[in-house]
Amino acid sequence: MKSHFFAYISRMRFIQRWALMRNTAPENVQEHSHQVAVLAHALAVIRNEKFGGRLDPGAVAVAALYHDASEILTGDMPTPIKYDNPAIRNAYKDVEAVAEGKLLHMLPPELQGVYGPILTQSDPEVRQVVKAADKLSAYIKCVEELKAGNNEFRQAAGQTRKALEGYELPEVTYFLETFMDSFSLTLDELQ
Template identity: 30%
Template sequence: MGLNDFILGLNNLETIVRAPGSFKFTPHTVAAHSYRVSSIAQVLGDIEEHHGVKINWKSLYEKALNHDYTERFIGDIKTPVKYANKELRGMLQTVEEKMTEEFISQEIPKEFQEIYRRRLFEGKDDTVEGEILSIADKVDLLYESFEEIVKNNPETVYREMFLEAIQTIQKYKHRPSVIYFFEEIFPELLDKSFYGKDDFIEQVNQYL
């Protein structure tokens, strides 16, 4: 028993495509998403620190880097399916947690098991770092879906994902990084010409 299987699992994440079942011009993998979320969390952490918030950087990086590692066990399930009802979401979470615990018990050396329980179980908690992870995860979804929107992807799911991401990020509007994001970063994202932009911006403004 060593850490070999944990490292091999990183290869699995490179083969799991996000938003399965929907046509996309630019496919994204869970591995790429984890890297982007970590980088976005770093940016948000910098903004928070600039506003006097103390950041536990080790915790933030651990949460961001590992937040979707367990998708190697169950894959990336489409958001509408995951959140179809609370019972289904609870069942999926139970399966994921059980498989994660079995993986840690069987593949991680005993001296490191508590470390990996901390890293691989739910990181989106009510700590500053947990909230930053939740925001960063949705910011990446925002950019990922917007990339398809500006390419005139006919799948309506990407507009739905974009608007849902805005709604979720807005739940953390008490965070300085969210205020900064919508004031300084978000307008630049939208500053592109694409078909149907006026109607889309009108929809977006309803969520801001």
Template identity: 25%
Template sequence: MGLNEYLLGLNNLETIVRAPGHFKYTKHTVAAHSFRVASIAQVLGDIEELNGETIDWKSLYEKSLNHDYTERFIGDIKTPVKYANKELRGMLQTVEEKMTDEFINLEIPDEFQDIFRRRLADGKDNSLEGEILAVSDKIDLLYESFEEIVKGNPEQAFKEMFIEGVKTIKKHQHCASVRYFFAEIFPELLKPDFYGKAEFLMALNRAIDEC
């Protein structure tokens, strides 16, 4: 028993496609998503520090890099399915946690097991680092879905993903990094022209007003 299976799992994440079941012009994998989320979290962490917060960088990097590692066990389940109801979400989480625990017990050497239980646990907790992870995850979703919207993807799901992502991020507006994102970054993201932009922005603004 060594760390070989953990390292092999990184290859698995390169084969798991994000947003399964939807037509996409650009396919994104869980592995690429994890790297992008870690990079976004790094930027948000910098912003928080510049605004006087103290960041536990080890915790932030561990949370962001490993936040979707357990998808190697159950894959990337469609968001509407995953969140269809609390009972189903709870069942999926229980299965994921059980498979993760079995993986750690069987494949991770004893001296590393506590470390991996921390790293592979749900990182979206109430800590500042957990909030940064939650926001970074949704920001990457915004960029993924907006790319499809700009390219004229006919799937309505990507517009819904984008709007829901914005609404989720806005719940963290007490964070300086989120306020910075909406003031300085978000307007730049929305600049490209695309067919149906006016209607999309109207729907987006309505959703934001409801937040």
């Protein structure tokens, strides 16, 4: 059986994020997924090392790499549209589930059992950390756009920070307090 799964996955780089906003640095889903994987891994490590968690950071990172894979088939729906109305949010979740199923069935049957839980993020604790990392990635994007003088991201930055604080996850608070200020610095200031 020939499979198109990985050819589709490689197309994540063609899906642009933040479509409704003027961007100083465009971002695609592949770049975003990598950053979310790095952040999710870090959040899992922080949870384990600082707060007694028992997450597998590798499994969390892999789930994050694929967390937006359905957007290969659906495209990236802007957050204000996706989350503003419960009916649209629920309908979009259904569309995402169909897309995840289509992607999964592109794989040979012997691989579907491995990729199924990854594509659907079936573990609630993993899903929670990936969601927090996804929001953290959005916040970093806002901070970096503001640093570049793009005030279009000011309101999004405030809303995203508030959402992160609302998660009440100690690993997120630790990340914000320990690492977040660095994203506002220039390269010379990081030295």
